[in-house]
Amino acid sequence: MARGREPTVKDVAEHAGVSPGVVSRVVNANGSVAELTRERVLASIAELGYRPHSAARELRTRTTNTIGLVLADVANPFFSQLADHIVRHAADAGLGVLLTTTQEDPAMELKSIELLLQKRVGGVIAAPGTENAAAWRHMRETGVELTFVDRFIDRIPGIDVVGMNNEHASHSATTALIERGHRRIALVSGSSETSTGRERIAGHRRALQEHGIAEDPALVVELAFRHVEAETALSGVLALPQPPTALIVGNTAVSASVITHLRSAGISVPQDLSVIVFHDAEWTALTSPPLTVVRHQLDDLAKCAVEMLHTRLNSAERLRRREKRLPSELVIRPSIAPVRG
């Protein structure tokens, strides 16, 4: 197990009979170096098994090829698929991804931010919570490039945003239900303090208004992305004197537990309740009935986020803030039906 010290530029330089600077220029394809020596250096590198030490490089150059990724939790299929795509695209761009999760807990989010600042990551892709605006702003001011994905905090200037067109998606979903005669439509959404929550509620409202349907605040349930609350909140809504005939689940974290609850409560879909959920997880077509979903192009979302960050990292000058909204698609399946007589 002869665990020898890892070879350094110096070792390579000596082995190739050249100065360290030349080696550096070879590995970074930087300054000019004679073809012959270049080959000699490359040979030495191969022979010694040299690998640049990124910490040293980062220290010297004050740059990094690592980005941070801050998500609520990666057990939620929405985020996990997003993470998968982001990691892939980042790898394509030569970037490593330091993953942290917040479990929707502001304190953990703060710890994540702290960690990433210490690591001096070059940039961060994050789906931020609502309470650490100051910390995010500070991170940005420290010079860390930041891209918000899916959600964002709008009080912070100069941060790119890539998200879904939530307002539109929610509007379509509600409209689809209204067209089937539904008047009492419940919406389970994330907290209205999050951008996604707000936008989804807004789209829902707009659709109601367009059809002259009065809003009933009791039908809008904001869940701060916690599984436990799902059942109690839901049973409250379903027990209303005038219960809803349709339900939109705009909080991807609780979709499965909502369906579970409906089943155990003996509510049959779509006879008793039409259901639409956000995010087309792999199982949504497997329930009975298959669920109508709002399908997001997660790959595009990830690609955009990585690209935005990457260009920022590689361009010295200060770019204008960009915001990109990706369309989503309503996939109709049997979980919605015309309202009963």
Next chain:
Amino acid sequence: MARGREPTVKDVAEHAGVSPGVVSRVVNANGSVAELTRERVLASIAELGYRPHSAARELRTRTTNTIGLVLADVANPFFSQLADHIVRHAADAGLGVLLTTTQEDPAMELKSIELLLQKRVGGVIAAPGTENAAAWRHMRETGVELTFVDRFIDRIPGIDVVGMNNEHASHSATTALIERGHRRIALVSGSSETSTGRERIAGHRRALQEHGIAEDPALVVELAFRHVEAETALSGVLALPQPPTALIVGNTAVSASVITHLRSAGISVPQDLSVIVFHDAEWTALTSPPLTVVRHQLDDLAKCAVEMLHTRLNSAERLRRREKRLPSELVIRPSIAPVRG
């Protein structure tokens, strides 16, 4: 946007009127320092917003509080839940997680290994593929602590392993079917080159033998974790002259697509086919019928892996190789039934 240089120990030292060494000792709670000066230093740190520069620290101390995590893909709910738990436990231990995915592609796996070596991560948790044994061994010899999780490569010495008791789990699953009268039981598993694939096939065989049932090689389908192959391979098995009456899906990546295929092929579960799948994803109870599953304690798996790695990282001496197997549980649901006729 006054993006000033980040403060360093030197700045803090000057501000507090001490030498840099003292500051270092304060932040690392290392040598002894007078209570009074300690407070003064802490005050300066707070005021200046000092944050240690990890690259510099890593360079100097030749250690890291970052570990690598190498998984096939994090879109597979099995791996994504595992990743979620690992990231959480690692954070509790003060470790950052650099996530890479291989998409089951040996070349990508090699790139991941390369990246992690460059980053000089202190340790790596990995679910390895089969083809890069040499690279993994080399990584270990370089001094990177390594823990294999879920799968492993047994040709490599000195690497800890945390996994499920796959042989036993598979044996239980097959036995449960045999007890219900099934004789022709198909097994969709990962490649028998992976440890999990081998073990699951072995457990299956043992159960068959114990009941004096002849093995039929045509009933064992090895899928190298690729979605596309699932349908064709499966339809082959189902079209056999003597088709199976039961199916065990031991490849978590294809569970959903297998179920989809069964449905589109008009095969009703459990009347035509009893089904058991590995891994209790959040949706397995939501299909109709709900699926019998082999449930793994992913949290324990993650916890063990992180703990093993963590103790290795913090103990100077060379520890003996450890291997831990966690039990899994067969959760019976209506997707299995006594064989017909």
Next chain:
DNA sequence: TACTCCGGGTGTAACGTTGTACTTTGTGTC
């Protein structure tokens, strides 16, 4: 001839941190 210019190379300092060796001061002991 004297000059600039350029390719190809060397040497050195610096990035921010911490370990080691050293100095200073105070305190208790014989």
Next chain:
DNA sequence: GACACAAAGTACAACGTTACACCCGGAGTA
């Protein structure tokens, strides 16, 4: 009063890399 001894602090080098200034020699130009 001399001694050892610990506590508290300083100074400096080193980790591996790269940016920068510099040097050398040969080719092109006035």
